[in-house]
Amino acid sequence: MRTYRRIIKDSSFLPLSLYEMNSLNHLCDAAKRLDNRNAIPATSSNFSVRAKDNNFFITKSGLHKRNLKPNHFIRVHLNGKPVHPLSPKPSDETLLHALIYKNFSQAQAILHCHAPELEFVNLEKSQIVKPVHEATNISDIKFGFFKLEGHEILKALGFKSHLEHYYLPVIENNQNMEKLSTIIEQNFFAYQQKLPYCAFLLEKHGIYCFGNSVHQAELRLEAILHLLTTLK
Numbered sequence: 001m002r003t004y005r006r007i008i009k010d011s012s013f014l015p016l017s018l019y020e021m022n023s024l025n026h027l028c029d030a031a032k033r034l035d036n037r038n039a040i041p042a043t044s045s046n047f048s049v050r051a052k053d054n055n056f057f058i059t060k061s062g063l064h065k066r067n068l069k070p071n072h073f074i075r076v077h078l079n080g081k082p083v084h085p086l087s088p089k090p091s092d093e094t095l096l097h098a099l100i101y102k103n104f105s106q107a108q109a110i111l112h113c114h115a116p117e118l119e120f121v122n123l124e125k126s127q128i129v130k131p132v133h134e135a136t137n138i139s140d141i142k143f144g145f146f147k148l149e150g151h152e153i154l155k156a157l158g159f160k161s162h163l164e165h166y167y168l169p170v171i172e173n174n175q176n177m178e179k180l181s182t183i184i185e186q187n188f189f190a191y192q193q194k195l196p197y198c199a200f201l202l203e204k205h206g207i208y209c210f211g212n213s214v215h216q217a218e219l220r221l222e223a224i225l226h227l228l229t230t231l232k
Contacts, residue, residue, distance in 0.1 A: 011060045012075040012084035023049045023109075024057060024070040026214040030111060033218070035066035039115035039225075045206065046091035049109045049214065050101055054078050058097055061089045078102055095177045096184070100210050103189050104197065109214040111221050114206040117228040121146050122203055126170045129187070141183045143171040146201070148227045156223035157198060168224065169200040199224055 008016050016024070027047050034040050045065050048058040057073040059065060074090045075083045080098045082090060091097075093112065100107050126144035145167035148154070152162045159166065169188050174180045180202075188200060198220045199209040209224065211217035 008070055010057065010071060010073050010075055012082055012087040014075055014084060016070055020051060020057070021070055023214065024073055027073075027109065028068040028070070030214055030218045031065045031068045034111070034113050034115075037115065037225075039113040040065045041114060045113045046093055046097070047109075047111055048073075048097045048101075050107070051075060055083060056097065056101055058090050058094050061091050093177065095181050096208060099181045099185055100208065103185065104210065106212050107210040108212050109217045110208060110210045111214075111217050112206055112208045113221070115225050117225045118201060118207055121168070121170060121201060121228065123170055123172060127167075141172050141174055141180070143169065143183065143187060146170050148224075151227055151230055153223050153226050157220060166227070171200060171202055173202045173205045 010016055027049055043062055046059045048056050050056045055075050057075055060074050074087050076090055078098050080095045097110050123142055123144055126146040128144040148166045154162050201207045209217055209221040211220055
């Protein structure tokens, strides 16, 4: 007897493969766990996973992410534009996700949330960095590094010892996504000595954490949030 698999489509009206369904389900499960720790209030936060052909899936705008399903994701190009011309509106921060995927070939998943642990981190408590590029359209955005040190959980970020330092990039928030993307790409990505690169924080907004899988991105995010609670 022949059996038929129900075809599930994303929000771009395109069919999902079994592999894509599996990746998106992992992302939905991670969103539920973040909701349990009050990290994705209201319609905030967004999540994405890399797809084939220089595309990625990202949550569509305007829904609470606690109830995410694979058909709530939109397939977009690395330029941030939806693949399907009649696609619903993707997240307002799609360009920032695209920026990460373009600059980090190993990045396969990105989690962006507004966890309460992030609220006390700001530029006043960070090491302010002079911009590498002094372009007039971006030089008014400040950024720096917030240092985390002296804790065993640093090993979850790839360090060999708890005696090493992790520098979390902190960037002044700006509603102009193109402008914000420029400052991040030209300055944050230019500081290769501040490794490992796995996250950055928009001041008074939220964190973007990425990894080579949904599992690694979530593990790194949980480690950073735990490290921040030790400093309060």
